Amino acid sequence: MNILKRNERSYKQILAYAILILCFVASVIFVNHNHSFYQKPVAEVMEATLVETTLINDIDSLFTQQLIAKLKNGPEKGQLIHIKNEYSTSGAYDQAYQPGNELFVSIDPSKEENGELSGTILDVKRDKYMLIVAWVFIFTLLIVGKKQGLFSIISLAVNAALLSYALDVYVNHFGVSLLVICSISAVLFTVISLVLINGLNEKTYAAIVATLLGTFLSLFIAYIALWATSENGLRYEEMQFLTRPYQEVFMAGLFLGSLGGVMDIAITMSSSIFGLYEKNHKISLKALQQSGLEIGKDIMGTMTNILFFVYISGSIPMIILYLNNGVPLSYTLPMNLSLELARALAGGIGIVLAIPISLYASIFFVTRKKAKS
Amino acid sequence: MSVQLLLGIILFLLMALVGGKKGVRSFFTLFLNFGVLFFTIILMSIPNVNPILLTIIACIVVSCINLFYINGVNRITKTAFFSSMITIVILLLFIVFITEKAMIQGFGEEEIEEIGAFSLFIGVDFVKVATAVIIMSTIGSITDIAISIASPMRELFQHNPSIDRKELFTFGLEIGRDVLGTDTNTLFFAFFGSYLGLLIWFKDLSYSFGEIVNSKVFGAEMITILCAGIGVALIIPITAWITAYFLVRVEGK
Numbered sequence: 136m137n138i139l140k141r142n143e144r145s146y147k148q149i150l151a152y153a154i155l156i157l158c159f160v161a162s163v164i165f166v167n168h169n170h171s172f173y174q175k176p177v178a179e180v181m182e183a184t185l186v187e188t189t190l191i192n193d194i195d196s197l198f199t200q201q202l203i204a205k206l207k208n209g210p211e212k213g214q215l216i217h218i219k220n221e222y223s224t225s226g227a228y229d230q231a232y233q234p235g236n237e238l239f240v241s242i243d244p245s246k247e248e249n250g251e252l253s254g255t256i257l258d259v260k261r262d263k264y265m266l267i268v269a270w271v272f273i274f275t276l277l278i279v280g281k282k283q284g285l286f287s288i289i290s291l292a293v294n295a296a297l298l299s300y301a302l303d304v305y306v307n308h309f310g311v312s313l314l315v316i317c318s319i320s321a322v323l324f325t326v327i328s329l330v331l332i333n334g335l336n337e338k339t340y341a342a343i344v345a346t347l348l349g350t351f352l353s354l355f356i357a358y359i360a361l362w363a364t365s366e367n368g369l370r371y372e373e374m375q376f377l378t379r380p381y382q383e384v385f386m387a388g389l390f391l392g393s394l395g396g397v398m399d400i401a402i403t404m405s406s407s408i409f410g411l412y413e414k415n416h417k418i419s420l421k422a423l424q425q426s427g428l429e430i431g432k433d434i435m436g437t438m439t440n441i442l443f444f445v446y447i448s449g450s451i452p453m454i455i456l457y458l459n460n461g462v463p464l465s466y467t468l469p470m471n472l473s474l475e476l477a478r479a480l481a482g483g484i485g486i487v488l489a490i491p492i493s494l495y496a497s498i499f500f501v502t503r504k505k506a507k508s
Numbered sequence: 509m510s511v512q513l514l515l516g517i518i519l520f521l522l523m524a525l526v527g528g529k530k531g532v533r534s535f536f537t538l539f540l541n542f543g544v545l546f547f548t549i550i551l552m553s554i555p556n557v558n559p560i561l562l563t564i565i566a567c568i569v570v571s572c573i574n575l576f577y578i579n580g581v582n583r584i585t586k587t588a589f590f591s592s593m594i595t596i597v598i599l600l601l602f603i604v605f606i607t608e609k610a611m612i613q614g615f616g617e618e619e620i621e622e623i624g625a626f627s628l629f630i631g632v633d634f635v636k637v638a639t640a641v642i643i644m645s646t647i648g649s650i651t652d653i654a655i656s657i658a659s660p661m662r663e664l665f666q667h668n669p670s671i672d673r674k675e676l677f678t679f680g681l682e683i684g685r686d687v688l689g690t691d692t693n694t695l696f697f698a699f700f701g702s703y704l705g706l707l708i709w710f711k712d713l714s715y716s717f718g719e720i721v722n723s724k725v726f727g728a729e730m731i732t733i734l735c736a737g738i739g740v741a742l743i744i745p746i747t748a749w750i751t752a753y754f755l756v757r758v759e760g761k
Contacts, residue, residue, distance in 0.1 A: 173718055194555045194631030226635060227614035227628040239722070258617070261727045262718075264610035271602070272734040276688070279741040283685040287692045291737075298700060298707070306711040313708075324697070332689040360514045368510025375619055376709035376725075384705045392701025395694040402690050432527040436534025436578060437652040438694070439519075440541060444648035445698040445736075447542070451549055451641050452614065452634065456623060458553040459630035473512065478701070480515035483538070487522040487531075 155277075159270055166263045170207040173239070177260055178204035178216055180236045196224050202232055204240070206252075216240060216252040227456065230259075283332075290331040294324055313379070317387040321350060321394055329402060338402075338409045341500040345401040345493030346394070352492075353397070353485030354390050357477075370473045373453075385474060392446070393482035396438050397489045403434055404493040405500075412501050416508075423498055431490035439483040446475040446482075537573055544569050545644065552640065555631030560600065563640040567596050567647050574651040584662050587754050588654035591747040595650055596643060599739045603639045603731075612731055613638040616724035618709070642732050646739040649691050653740060657684050657747045665755045673756040680748025688744060692737050699733045 170177045180202050187199035200220040206212055218240060222229040232238065237260040243253050276284035301320040305313055325346045333339045361369075371381045408427050411418060450471045457467040523531035548566040552559045571592050575585040607613055613634040615623060661680045665671060671679075700707075706729065710720055720726050 191629045192631075195629035197629065223629045225614075225628065225630055225632050227630070227632075228620060230611050230613070258722060258724070259611045261610045261612070261722045261724070264606060265721055265727055265730060268606055268610075268731050268734045272737050275738045275741045276692075279681075279744050280685050280688045283689050284741065287689045287737075290689070290693065291696055294696065294700075302707055302711050306708065328693050332693070356518060357515070360511055360518065364509050364511045364514050366511060368512055374705060375622065376706045378709050378712040379705075384708065388701040388704040390701070391704060392698050394701075395697025398697070399690040399694045403687075406686075428526075432530040435523065435527050435531060436537055437574065437648070437655070439523075439534065439538055440574065441648040441652060441691075441694060442698055443538060443541060444545070445645045445695065446702060447545055448641050448645035449702060449732075451552070451644070452637050453623075454549050455553040455632055455637060456615075456626055456628070456630065458550070459555070459632065460626040464550075475702075476512050477515060480512060480519050482698070483519045484515065484522060487519065487526050490526050 162266055162270075163263075166266045169262070173208060175239045175257060176209050176211065176242055176254075177207045178218075178238055178240045178254075179207055180204045180232050180234050180238065181215070183220075183232055183234060191223070198222050198231065200231060204238065206240075206242075207237070211242060211252060214252055216242065216254050218254055218256055220256060227452075286331045290328045293327055293331075297323055297327070313383045313387045314390070317390055318351075321390065322347060324394060325350075325398060328398060333402060333406070337500045337504055338405045338497075341405040341409075341497040342398070342401040342493065345405065345489060345496040346398045348496070349397040349401065349485055349489035349492050350390065350394050352488055353393055353481055354386070356484055356488075357386070357389060357481040360481075368469070368473055369477060370470055373470050373474060385478075389478045389481050392442070392478055393485035396442055396482055396486045400431070400434060400438060400486055400489040401493040401496075404431060404490065405497040408494070408497040408501065412504075416505075420498055420502070423501065424494065427494040427497065428490075431494065435487055435490060438486045439479075442482040442486070443479045446479045447472065450475055533578065537578060540573050540577070541570055541648075544573070548644075552637065553632065559633065559636040559640045560604070563643050564596070564600070567643065568593070570647050571651050574648075575655060579655060579659075583754065584658045584751070585655065587751045588651070588658045588747060591658075591743060591750045592647075592651050592654045594750075595654075595739060595743040595746050596647070598742060599646070599735065600639065600643060602738070603642050603735055604635070606731060606735075607635050607638045607642075610727055610731065612724055612728040614724075616728070618723070618725055638728065642735050645732060646695075646736040649695060649736070649740050650743050653684065653687055653691060653743045654747045656687055657744065658751045661748070661751045662755065671756075673752045676756060677748050677752040680751060681745060684744030684748060688741060691740050695736045695740065696733065699729065699736075703729050 182203040184201050185198060186201050189197045191197055198221065200222065202218040202220055204216050204218060206214050206216055220232055222231050239257040239260060240254045241257055273288055276288055280287060297320060301316050305311055305316045325343055329339050329342050329346070333342065371385065374381050374385065377384065404427060407430050408423055411423060411426055454467055454471050457471065458464070520535050523535045527534060544566055548562055551557060552562055571589050575589050579585045657680050660683050661676060664679055665676060706725060710726070
């Protein structure tokens with residue numbers, strides 16, 4: 136019986152792996168032959184010759200490349216196209232191309248005398264590399280994490296889809312507040328992620344309650360702090376990609392950003408407190424409270440650290456650009472870090488608040504369980 | 509008073525209140541790490557200094573602070589440190605490869621208007637800077653996982669000194685799997701939060717799926733998220749194996 140079950144399980148596993156590998160192969164083949172799906176002309180570089188080199192300010196060089204590329208889609212498919220490319224050593228907004236690179240180009244309407252096409256580069260075709268990274272991510276998580284890895288992938292995919300849908304609603308319905316949409320999504324995010332990570336049980340309920348309380352409380356504190364200081368020190372000018380009121384986007388980002396950290400604390404706390412209770416049903420509430428607090432102290436520092444590194448690292452390229460263009464440090468730092476720092480601090484507040492909240496939420500659920508049994 | 513100062517004070521008070529002495533120490537660590545990051549960025553902006561080398565040094569310092577300053581120098585923090593470094597080197601190689609191939613360094617066309625007044629030819633290799641950004645954003649979670657796997661492994665070993673290496677390794681892996689879900693979650697939401705503006709931008713300007721996938725800004729952020737996830741998963745078997753190896757070798761014989 137047992138052997139039969141094991142066989143069945145391994146058979147299912149083999150089937151799952153086979154499907155996975157099939158998906159992998161199919162998607163790689165597709166992404167390498169999807170040129171006809173693009174409206175913009177795609178061209179593959181066949182030949183690249185360096186024609187000119189100029190030195191700039193002794194620290195950087197500008198190169199000019201003459202490229203010959205073959206068009207892969209559209210009515211001119213198969214024809215060669217001549218393109219000029221300029222790039223620098225630093226490559227902040229440009230790069231050298233080698234044979235094999237695929238580019239989006241625009242074809243000049245006027246043909247050259249010898250009948251050859253010429254054009255300009257619009258962008259690089261990045262889809263196949265994105266796919267490779269995505270697959271490396273999926274395989275690493277599955278191999279290392281097995282079931283838990285699979286659930287993290289599912290939770291990422293579901294949450295991303297949900298976020299995309301929520302933003303669709305926001306963009307298409309004029310007058311809906313982004314914060315309201317994010318609050319509703321946050322409830323869904325929390326329930327989906329925590330149930331996927333931990334299953335449906337009291338542990339999860341305690342974590343969900345604690346996460347929601349913690350996140351909303353930290354948002355509230357951030358609001359009060361913004362109001363009390365009349366937003367002194369926040370440089371909204373630095374916000375990129377803005378099509379909407381900046382304040383709303385900032386607050387919603389702050390809210391979503393701290394959600395993950397708070398969830399992490401809540402689930403860690405409730406798992407360990409329930410774990411202690413499962414091991415010893417006679418454990419006193421006071422002992423639970425004490426051990427829970429010790430665990431909280433241990434994880435508090437590392438969690439706030441994680442948020443700091445994530446938020447601040449993203450500004451590195453911009454700060455480097457500012458500093459090298461002679462902008463003084465006293466202007467560069469507030470300009471590039473003020474929002475990130477505020478976000479990280481508010482996230483940190485959420486994380487620390489989540490410790491006592493999830494401690495008491497878990498104890499509440501433990502007491503309820505005790506009363507039932 | 510600025511918002512950051514007020515939020516900083518609130519954070520400090522809360523950490524001291526909830527965490528006591530340990531909380532104060534954690535707050536101080538945050539400060540130290542911020543200092544290291546800040547110093548690294550300043551050094552990185554000097555032309556012809558290798559940003560990757562700087563990142564590795566910064567990672568060593570940050571790991572020392574997070575592991576040795578908080579938990580003290582002992583066999584467990586040493587193995588956690590060692591595992592973090594190995595993971596970072598492996599991750600580094602992969603990121604350099606993919607950044608160069610996907611050409612996601614520097615700034616995208618959506619950003620270029622805003623920085624139009626600046627000279628982009630500053631002699632700093634932006635491929636390496638892009639790599640540094642990804643590594644620096646994951647270093648916090650990598651050291652976190654390393655220590656949260658290594659210390660329960662030592663606990664188990666102390667309770668059962670006769671345990672063999674393989675069992676200990678499996679135990680470490682299992683703990684790692686439990687933190688994997690929550691830690692990737694933390695990273696995802698932190699990134700979602702900081703890219704919210706960009707996502708709304710894509711929606712508002714009705715970018716097509718193909719345009720989003722191939723755009724430089726989206727590519728850079730997606731690769732950062734996925735590589736952070738890869739790093740968080742990779743550290744688990746590495747720490748479990750190294751800790752099992754050292755514990756059983758040193759005390760087993």
